[in-house]
Amino acid sequence: xxxxxxxxxxxxxxGPPHSKPKLTHDADDDHTxxxxxxxxEHYSARANRTLEEREASPIIHLKKLNNWIKSVLIxxxxxxxxxxxxxxxxxxxxxxxxxxxxxxxxxGIDIAEGSIEDCRTRYNGETDQHMRRKRFSFPARxxxxxxxxxxxxxxxxxxxxxxxCSCQFALHYSWSTEARxxxxxxxxxxxxxxxxxxxxxxPDANVIVKKLREAEGLKFGNxxxxxxxxxxxxxxxxxxSCPFGIKYQFHLEDAVDCPEWIVPFHVFKSLAEEYDLxxxxxxxxxxxxxxxxxxxxxxxxxxxxxxxxDSIQDRSTLSPVEWEAxxxxxxxxxxxxxxxxxxxxxxxASRGQTQISTSDIMYL
Numbered sequence: 001x002x003x004x005x006x007x008x009x010x011x012x013x014x015g016p017p018h019s020k021p022k023l024t025h026d027a028d029d030d031h032t033x034x035x036x037x038x039x040x041e042h043y044s045a046r047a048n049r050t051l052e053e054r055e056a057s058p059i060i061h062l063k064k065l066n067n068w069i070k071s072v073l074i075x076x077x078x079x080x081x082x083x084x085x086x087x088x089x090x091x092x093x094x095x096x097x098x099x100x101x102x103x104x105x106x107x108g109i110d111i112a113e114g115s116i117e118d119c120r121t122r123y124n125g126e127t128d129q130h131m132r133r134k135r136f137s138f139p140a141r142x143x144x145x146x147x148x149x150x151x152x153x154x155x156x157x158x159x160x161x162x163x164x165c166s167c168q169f170a171l172h173y174s175w176s177t178e179a180r181x182x183x184x185x186x187x188x189x190x191x192x193x194x195x196x197x198x199x200x201x202x203p204d205a206n207v208i209v210k211k212l213r214e215a216e217g218l219k220f221g222n223x224x225x226x227x228x229x230x231x232x233x234x235x236x237x238x239x240x241s242c243p244f245g246i247k248y249q250f251h252l253e254d255a256v257d258c259p260e261w262i263v264p265f266h267v268f269k270s271l272a273e274e275y276d277l278x279x280x281x282x283x284x285x286x287x288x289x290x291x292x293x294x295x296x297x298x299x300x301x302x303x304x305x306x307x308x309x310d311s312i313q314d315r316s317t318l319s320p321v322e323w324e325a326x327x328x329x330x331x332x333x334x335x336x337x338x339x340x341x342x343x344x345x346x347x348x349a350s351r352g353q354t355q356i357s358t359s360d361i362m363y364l
Contacts, residue, residue, distance in 0.1 A: 057254045059224050062322040064307035066201070069285060069331055070168055071097050071301060072292050073199045077333065078103055082163035084138075085109075085156075085191055087147045087184075088170030092119030099136050105352055106140040107159055109147045109364075116144045120356050139352025145364025148174035148183055153190040155364065159351055161193035161340075167200040169329075175261040178244045181271060189275035194338025198277060204284050204330040205262045208248070212236055222321040224253045225328070243267040252325065265330070272334055280333040285326045 057063065074094070078084070078101040086094065089108030098106055110116045120142055125135060141159065153160070165188050174184035188198050211220050212229060213236050219228040228249045229236075238246055246262035269279050283291065289308070292298045302308050308318050318326075353360060 059253055059255060059322055059325070061307050061318040062224070062325055063255070064305045065285070065289070065318060065322075065326055066169070066329075067093075067097075068298075068302050068305050068307055069201065069288055070094060071305075072288075072298055073201075073331060073333070074098065074101050074166075075297075075301075077197045077199055078164055080104070083107075083159070083161070085160075085162040085165040085188075087165065087167040087188070088173070089116075089119055089142075090168075090170075091115050092122040094166070094168065095119075095123055095136060099138065103138050103164075105159075106136075106138050107143070107156065107162070107352075108140065109143040109145060109152075111144070111146045113144050116142055116361060117358070120358065120361060124355055135354060139354050140356065141352050141362070142356060142360070143362045143364055147187060147364075148180045150364045151183070152187040155362075156191055160191045161196065162191050163193060163196050165192055165196070165198045167198075167202075169201050171200055172202045172261050172263045175263045176245055176247070181244060181268075182275075185272055185275045185277065188334075189277055189336060192336040194336055194340045196336045196340075197280075198334040198336070199332070201329055201331050202263055203250075203260065203328055205264050207284065207328055208262065209236075209238065221251075222324055224319075224321045225325045226251050238262070238264075240264075240267075265332075276337040277334040278337060280335050282330055282332045285329045285331065286323075288331050289326075 074097045078098065080102040081104040082101070083105040084098055084103050084107065086098075086106065086108040089110050090112070092108065095106070108116070108119055110119065123136060123140055123142070143155075167184075167188075171184060174180045192198065208227060212218070212227070212233075214220070218231070218233065218236075219226060221227055228251075230247065233246075243264045244261075247259050248262070249258075250260045251257045265282060269282075272279070293302065293308075306317055
C-alpha cells in the first residue's frame with residue numbers, strides 16, 4: 001500500500017507560535033518532569049533479551065522493519081569518518097549500524113540510566129549476544145540526561161561539530177511543551193556542522209489523528225498496539241494555535257507502554273526552519289518501504305533482516321497487524337543550512353574511548 005505524505009487540514013496554519021518559551025517555574029513544569037521521569041523509568045526497566053527471547057516477540061518483524069528503516073537512513077547519509085550525535089540512543093541498538101557505516105566518532109545521550117548502562121555494556125561487547133563480537137571501530141562517549149531539557153552546546157563544545165545527528169523513535173517526547181521542542185531543535189542545530197544531516201523517526205500525527213476520528217471513542221488499535229486519548233480531546237479537535245502538549249497513552253506489545261505526544265509535522269518543519277534546519281524528505285513508513293525496496297541493495301538488506309520475506313512481493317513474515325502498526329510512523333531527514341569542508345576533521349575523536357567504564361558515563 002503506497003501512501004504519499006499529505007498533511008491533515010486540521011493542522012494547517014501559517015507556522016508555529018512564535019512566543020518565547022517560559023522561563024518561570026510553574027506547576028506545568030513539575031508535571032512535565034514527572035511524566036518525563038516515568039518515561040525514563042519505563043525504558044530503564046526494560047531488560048535485555050536473549051536472541052531466542054527476541055525472536056519470540058509478537059512484533060519481531062516490526063522490530064526488524066524498524067531496524068531496516070534506520071539502516072537505510074544511516075547508509076544513505078552517514079559517511080566514513082563522520083562524527084555522530086545519537087540523541088535518545090537507548091540501549092545502543094544502532095551501534096552496529098554506525099560501525100558498518102565506518103563512522104569515526106560517536107556520542108550517545110539518553111535520559112534512562114538503565115538504558116545508557118546497557119549501551120555501555122553493548123559498546124564494550126560485554127552482553128551475552130555480543131560476547132563474540134569484535135570491538136567497535138570508533139571511539140565513543142556516553143552521557144545520561146535529558147537532551148530535550150539540557151543545553152548541549154557548552155557540554156559538547158569540544159566534541160562538536162557533528163556531521164550527522166540521529167534521533168530514533170524519541171523526538172515526540174520533546175513535544176510536551178514548546179520550550180522542550182525548541183530546546184531539542186536548538187541542540188541539534190547548535191551541534192551540527194553547516195551542511196550536516198539530522199535523521200530520525202517518530203509517530204505520524206496525520207495517521208494517528210485520522211485513526212482517532214475514525215474510531216467510535218478515544219481508543220483505537222489492534223492486537224499489538226493501542227492508543228488512548230484523554231477525555232480532554234472528546235471532540236477530537238486540535239486547534240492549530242495549540243500544537244504542543246497533545247498527550248496520549250501508547251501501548252505497543254513488548255516495546256512501549258507510556259505517554260507520548262502528537263507532533264504536527266508541518267509545525268515541526270516550520271520550527272526546524274527557525275533553527276536553520278531544512279527538510280530534505282519526510283515519508284510515512286509504508287511509503288518509505290515502497291520507495292526504497294526499489295533499490296537492489298536495500299532489498300538484499302531486507303532479505304537478510306527477514307522483516308518482509310525474501311522479495312518485494314513476499315511480505316509473509318510481517319503480519320497485517322504489524323504492518324498497520326508500522327503505518328503509525330514516519331521517517332524524516334533535515335539538513336543544516338550552510339556549507340563546510342566535508343574533508344575537515346578536528347581532534348574531537350581523541351576525546352572518546354574504546355572501552356567505557358561505568359565511571360566514564362557523564363551525567364547532565
